[in-house]
Amino acid sequence: MRRRELLAGVGSAAALGAGGAVALGVFPSVETDPSGDGGSDQRGQPDPIAVETIDAPGSEAGEVRIPGAEPTFIDFFGTWCPPCIEQMPALAAANERVGDDVLFISVTTENVGGSVTKAEVVEWWETHGGNWTLGIDPTAELAARYAPPGYPAAFAIEPSGAVAWSDAGVKTADELVAGIEQATE
C-alpha cells in the first residue's frame, strides 16, 4: 500500500520533469522567431524609455525616447564584442539607405561610467566607423525591456512600441533594411 503511493509520487515527479523539459525546449525559439509579427501581442502601450546619447561622430550628447514618434532601429552592442565590430559596415550602409524617417541608434549595454568610460566607447566608435546616433544604457533599462538574446542584436520598433522585427547575430545591410522596413510600412 505504502509502496504503491510512493511509486505514484515518483510518477508525478517524473511528469513534472517532462513538463520542465518541454518548457526548456521552447526557449531558444524566442530568439529566432521568424514570424515578424512579434509586436502584435505586446501588452498595451509601453512608457517610452529615455536613453542618453553621447557626443561622438554622427551623434550628439542628449537624450532620445524609445519608442518615439518615428520608427526606431536599435543595434545593441558592446565594445568587448568582436562580432559587433564585424557588424559595423552593414550598419553604416543600412543607415544610409533608410534615411531620416527612422531613429537609427546603436546602444551599448555596458556599465558605462563603471567598467568602461564614455571616452573608451567613443574611441571604439571612431575606430569602427560609427557615424549615427550612439546611446548608452548603463542601468540596462532598455536592455531589460527588449532583452537582447546575444550581441549584436537588432530591433525594429514601431511608434506604438511594438517590436516589428528582431534578430541576433551579424546581419547584412539587406537584412537590416528589410527588418527596419517592417516597422516603417
Next chain:
Amino acid sequence: MDRRRYLQSIGTVGVAATAGCLGTVPGLGTGRTVLEEPEIDLSAASHPSHGDDVPDVTLPDPLLGEEVSTTQFEGERAFLMTFIYTNCPDGMCPALTLRLRRAQAVAAEEGYSDESAFLATTFDPERDTADVLREFGVQQGVDLDAGNWHFLRPESYEAGQDLMEEEFGLVIEKAPADNYEDLEYAFPHYNLILLVNKQGVVERAYPNGATVDVERVVEDFETVVTA
C-alpha cells in the same frame, strides 16, 4: 511573441505541477514570506520554491577571495541567485545575468544596494576561472565594485555537480557541443533564478529565468527587499 510561448511553457509546467502536488497542504509558507503563493505551484519541483529554506551552501567567491554562504545574509540582505557558465553558447546565461544585473542597477538607483545581494554560481569551474568570470561580469555590465555581487565557483566540476543536484535539484552534465565549432562541451541546464528574502526563505523560483519578464523579477525583488 515571447509572451505567447511563455504562456505555453507555463501551461505545461502547470499541468505537471498539478499532477505532482496532490495531497500537499497549500499555505505552509504563510508568515515566512512577503509574496503570496505563486500563481503556478512549483512545490513539487525538484528545485527549492516558495516557502522553502534556501539550501545552506558555502562557496568561494574567487573575485573577492572569500567564502560566501547563502545563510550569511540572514537579517541583512535579500538576494537573487542563479546558475550559469560563461561559455553558454545560446545566450541563456547572459539572459539570466541580465535579470540580476538590472535588479542590481535598480537597487543602486532606489537606495537598497546594501540590503541586496546577487549570486551567480558557475557550474563550470574548469573554464570559469576568476579572470574569466571578471571579464564576463564586465561584458554583462555588472557593477563588480558595488560589494553586493558575488560570482561563486565550486572547487571542482564534481563538487559543483554534487552541490547543484543535492542542494538545488538541478542535474548538470557535460554534453558534446557538436553544434558549436569552438566549444568542446556544453551544459543543457535549467534556467533557474531564486529570490530569497532576508530570513533566508525562498520567495520565488523562476524556472524560466532566462525568458521571464525582467521587470517582473525586478519588481518582485524590490517588494521583498523593501518589505
